[in-house]
Amino acid sequence: MQLALSVRGLNKMYHSGPRSRSMAVPALRDISLDVDAGEIVGLVGRPGAGKSTLLLCLAGLLRPDEGSITWFGEQVTGHHVPAGLAYVPQRAGYYSFLTVREALEYYATLHDLSSANRTAQVESALREVCLHVHATRRVSSLSPSLIQRLGLAQSLIGSPRAILLDETLCGEGLLFDRDVVSLLTRLTRRGITIILAAPNPVELHRIAARIINIVEGRAVTARRESAARVAERLC
Numbered sequence: 001m002q003l004a005l006s007v008r009g010l011n012k013m014y015h016s017g018p019r020s021r022s023m024a025v026p027a028l029r030d031i032s033l034d035v036d037a038g039e040i041v042g043l044v045g046r047p048g049a050g051k052s053t054l055l056l057c058l059a060g061l062l063r064p065d066e067g068s069i070t071w072f073g074e075q076v077t078g079h080h081v082p083a084g085l086a087y088v089p090q091r092a093g094y095y096s097f098l099t100v101r102e103a104l105e106y107y108a109t110l111h112d113l114s115s116a117n118r119t120a121q122v123e124s125a126l127r128e129v130c131l132h133v134h135a136t137r138r139v140s141s142l143s144p145s146l147i148q149r150l151g152l153a154q155s156l157i158g159s160p161r162a163i164l165l166d167e168t169l170c171g172e173g174l175l176f177d178r179d180v181v182s183l184l185t186r187l188t189r190r191g192i193t194i195i196l197a198a199p200n201p202v203e204l205h206r207i208a209a210r211i212i213n214i215v216e217g218r219a220v221t222a223r224r225e226s227a228a229r230v231a232e233r234l235c
Contacts, residue, residue, distance in 0.1 A: 001036040001037065001038075002036065002037040002191075003034060003035075003036060003037070004035050004036060004037040004038075004039070004071065004072060004161070004162060004193040005033075005034065005035040005058070005069070005070070005071055005162070005193065005195075006033075006034050006068075006069075006070040007031055007032055007033050007034075007058070007067065007068070007069050007070075008032050008067055008068045009030055009031075009032060009066060009067040009068070010028050010030070010031035010032070010054070010057060010064050010066070010067035010068075010069065011026070011028055011029060011030060011031075011064060011065050011066040011067055012026075012027045012028040012050075012053055012057060012062070012064045012065055012217075013025065013026055013027065013065055014027050026216075026217050027050050027053040027217050028050050028053055028054060028057070028064065028217045029216070029217040029218045030067075030218070031054060031067070031217075031218070031219050032067075032219075033212065033219060035193055035195065036193070037161075037191045037192075037193055038188045038189065038190070038191045038192065038193060039188070039193055039194075039209050039210065040184065040188055040193075040194045040195075040196070040207055040208045040209055040210075041193075041194070041195045041196075041208060041209070041210050041211075041212060042195075042196060042197075042198060042201070042204030042205075042207075042208035042210070042211045042212065043055070043195065043196070043197040043198070043212050043214055044197070044198055044199065044200070044201045044204060044211060044212070044213050044214070045197075045199070045213060045214035045215060046199065046215075047199065049214040049215055049216065049217070050214045050216070050217040050218075051166070051167075051197040051214050052089075052090065052166050052197065053217075054214065055087065055164050055166050055195065055197060056087075057069060057076075058071075058076075058085075058164055058195065059081075059085055059087035059164050060076045060081030060082075060085065061087065063078055071084075071085065071161075071162065072084070072161060083161075084158075084159070084160050084161030084162060085160065085161070085162050085164065086154075086155040086156070086157075086158065086160035086162070086163045086164065087155075087163075087164040087166075088151040088152070088154060088155050088163075088164070088165050088166065088168045089166050089168075090166040090167045090168070090197075092147075092150075092151045092154065092168070094139045094147075094150065095139065096138065096139050096140035097138065097139075097140065098138070098139055099135065099136050099137060099138055099139070100126070100131055100134050100135050100136070100137055100139065100142070100146075100150060101122060101126065101135040101136065103139055103150065103154075104122045104125060104126065104150075104153055104154060104157065105118065105119075105122050107154050107157055108121060108122055108157050108158075111157060111158040113158070121156070121157050121158070121159075122157070124156070125153040125154075125156040125157055126153060128153065128156055128183055129149045129150075129152050129153045129156075129179075129180070129183065130149065130179050131146070131149050131150065131153055134146060145174060148168055148169055148174055149174070149180075151165075151168045152165070152168060152169065152174075152180070152183075155168075160192060161191075161192060161193065162192065162193040162194070162195070163187070163192060163193070163194045163195070163196075164195050164196075165194070165195070165196040165197065166196075166197050167196075167197050167198055167199065168196070169196065169198075169203075170197075170198045170199065170200070170203055175198070175203045175204065175206070175207060176203075176206070181206075181207060184207060185207075196208075201213075
């Protein structure tokens with residue numbers, strides 16, 4: 001199995017209070033983990049445990065104080081983030097006056113794609129998450145579950161090799177939705193790695209090959225299952 005992600009000795013501190021009396025608060029403590037290509041990994045933990053901080057570091061959007069992050073053999077640095085990483089935050093923001101299709105078209109312009117390829121990828125993403133029937137609706141009119149589908153569609157633009165979802169699919173039952181589960185399964189069969197965070201492990205146990213429990217910035221538990229065992233649960 002090809003290694004997609006290697007994390008070693010990751011530490012991150014936040015500082016609170018006035019600069020003269022600033023207190024260092026540990027957010028991540030000595031995180032080390034490996035993730036295979038095509039693996040679904042779930043991150044669980046209470047609010048403030050460090051899940052979002054870890055995903056931000058993995059996406060190259062937040063610099064750790066110590067440690068290394070390597071995607072597909074390329075190290076994440078302050079000046080370089082390997083291509084092919086898709087990150088969707090917990091509360092993704094979209095221009096409410098745009099239609100669903102326009103929101104994805106706008107996001108697609110951030111990628112180095114030809115006009116024809118942008119159009120093709122947007123239409124493909126709409127169908128993959130079953131949003132094609134809502135493509136002309138304004139973002140402002142979407143329900144929370146449809147907004148979550150829009151976030152998932154966004155992550156598919158640009159032919160990602162890894163997708164990082166910060167509670168993007170949680171709370172609206174999407175991790176139990178047959179179409180969404182089928183999509184995640186197809187993505188992993190293409191070798192796409194998926195790391196997703198959720199406050200409730202029940203939402204992740206069905207689809208994730210491994211659950212990592214984040215407690216006060218530490219990865220304290222991990223459970224790994226074979227791809228075959230996960231596929232059996234999804235049938």
